[in-house]
Amino acid sequence: DAKTTQPNSMESNEEEPVHLPCNHSTISGTDYIHWYRQLPSQGPEYVIHGLTSNVNNRMASLAIAEDRKSSTLILHRATLRDAAVYYCILRSILFQGGKLIFGQGTELSVKP
């Protein structure tokens, strides 16, 4: 399974944008980039995913580098509720059901 590298922790101020980086230099052409987050005492929840083009949804934006070796999850206005561990995961479309392999993730804290 291709590996991702994320900072262990990041801090942000409430109502400011947050950019969470992820490096995946060994990504293959059949790997999608997925982001999940885990709020305290809850199971992970899906945030966003993409293949090559930048993606937007109601929760966040995903910016993917042209060579696909890195990506950035963007929270446009952080709220206290966004404090969580964010996981960047490569998911192959070649594997049955596309298993999700989690790394350590980035723990995001949001200051009021």
Place this chain on the structure above:
Amino acid sequence: EAGVAQSPRYKIIEKRQSVAFWCNPISGHATLYWYQQILGQGPKLLIQFQNNGVVDDSQLPKDRFSAERLKGVDSTLKIQPAKLEDSAVYLCASSEWTSGDTGELFFGEGSRLTVL
């Protein structure tokens, strides 16, 4: 739409005892996963089912862990006998079957196991 249901939420047992966790996935979801999350770490995949067949159980410690998914719906994860290092949160997730891309995983709240 009801989410993934898990029980019990909390369980405390002594080492060498047995324990079972139950998961009811979202209706219609063909794929079911069990993850183990040790405090401070990311979730680790234990086993993946497609309907009632096992797709991947390479990380399941088969000498003490077992899992089944009868009739392709509910699933049970059992640990017997438990060890101290089994203390963790056991997460169940489900997704629709997809041959390619996405297949967003929906997770339950987890079952927290403490082994004394």
